[in-house]
Amino acid sequence: MLHINQVLTIAGSDSSGGAGIQADIKTITMLQNYAASVITGVTAQNTKGVSEVSMLSGEFVKQQLNDVLNDLEINAIKTGMLGTAEVVSVIASVLKEREIKNLVIDPVMVATSGDRLLDKEAISILTGRLFSLATVVTPNLTEAEVLIDKEINTLLEMEDAAKEISNLGPTAVLLKGGHREGKAIDLLYYKDKTHRISAPRIKTENTHGTGCTLSSAIASNLADGMEILPAIKKAKDFITSSLKNGINVGKGRGPVNHLWRFEKI
Ligand SMILES: Nc1ncnc2c1ncn2[C@@H]1O[C@H](COP(=O)(O)OP(=O)(O)OP(=O)(O)O)[C@@H](O)[C@H]1O
Numbered sequence: 001m002l003h004i005n006q007v008l009t010i011a012g013s014d015s016s017g018g019a020g021i022q023a024d025i026k027t028i029t030m031l032q033n034y035a036a037s038v039i040t041g042v043t044a045q046n047t048k049g050v051s052e053v054s055m056l057s058g059e060f061v062k063q064q065l066n067d068v069l070n071d072l073e074i075n076a077i078k079t080g081m082l083g084t085a086e087v088v089s090v091i092a093s094v095l096k097e098r099e100i101k102n103l104v105i106d107p108v109m110v111a112t113s114g115d116r117l118l119d120k121e122a123i124s125i126l127t128g129r130l131f132s133l134a135t136v137v138t139p140n141l142t143e144a145e146v147l148i149d150k151e152i153n154t155l156l157e158m159e160d161a162a163k164e165i166s167n168l169g170p171t172a173v174l175l176k177g178g179h180r181e182g183k184a185i186d187l188l189y190y191k192d193k194t195h196r197i198s199a200p201r202i203k204t205e206n207t208h209g210t211g212c213t214l215s216s217a218i219a220s221n222l223a224d225g226m227e228i229l230p231a232i233k234k235a236k237d238f239i240t241s242s243l244k245n246g247i248n249v250g251k252g253r254g255p256v257n258h259l260w261r262f263e264k265i
């Protein structure tokens with residue numbers, strides 16, 4: 001019987017299919033792993049923005065999570081849109097109790113369109129209770145600015161920020177530079193060292209779901225037993241390729257898109 005590694009995404013649904021749970025399942029599947037999904041909430045959303053968010057109760061999220069973890073052999077977990085303090089609390093309690101090994105936290109706060117996806121009061125619970133369980137946290141520039149309460153402009157400021165965020169307890173911090181100009185440089189702070197993970201900037205409007213795709217790819221690579229640095233580098237190659245293949249779906253920022261050409265190593 002074929003063995004397949006199992007990856008769980010805990011995130012919200014994007015009705016237009018480009019970000020959130022839908023992006024995660026596509027990514028994990030493309031990387032030839034099995035995707036389970038605990039849904040935290042549902043967004044009414046398209047490529048132009050989010051019109052409505054409806055969150056599930058903490059209790060119902062907990063039930064989904066326990067049902068999955070009681071049955072499947074999950075090798076890695078990624079979290080995306082968590083929405084409320086109640087949901088973040090429940091997830092932190094369950095994951096702490098279960099001693100999860102490979103946990104990637106994408107601290108989704110605001111969609112590219114500017115719509116809020118995490119309540120303000122949930123941020124301190126996210127940083128105080130979930131970050132310390134994480135293998136990697138993957139803030140974008142705006143999220144990092146909220147986390148350290150400082151503006152970040154230069155690469156050196158990005159380095160300092162990644163280091164400062166690592167004080168919140170994750171094993172590694174990948175500060176994404178997708179929203180800057182020039183090369184797409186992400187900064188990894190891991191084991192007291194900074195690494196610049198760089199790729200050419202792809203000229204495209206179709207960037208919906210880049211953060212979700214990157215964090216799912218990292219989780220999937222960790223599930224395969226890869227170490228943190230190669231798992232992140234391979235995920236960066238994956239998102240760069242998926243950006244090159246972005247498709248014109250919808251009238252706003254279209255989704256990234258994957259080609260069937262990634263062989264398992
Ligand atoms: N135009 C681009 N060309 C190349 N790489 C990019 C581009 N835009 C984003 N990236 C890369 O995509 C990944 C996601 O980064 P980004 O900063 O966009 O995260 P995000 O804001 O969380 O994503 P999202 O836009 O989905 O919210 C990073 O590796 C980043 O460097």
Ligand SMILES: Cc1ncc(COP(=O)(O)O)c(N)n1
Pocket residue numbers: 011012013014019020021043045080081108110111112113117207208209210211212
């Ligand atoms: C359900 C959900 N989760 C995450 C994002 C962030 O992705 P993006 O910043 O690309 O809009 C989103 N838009 N929707």
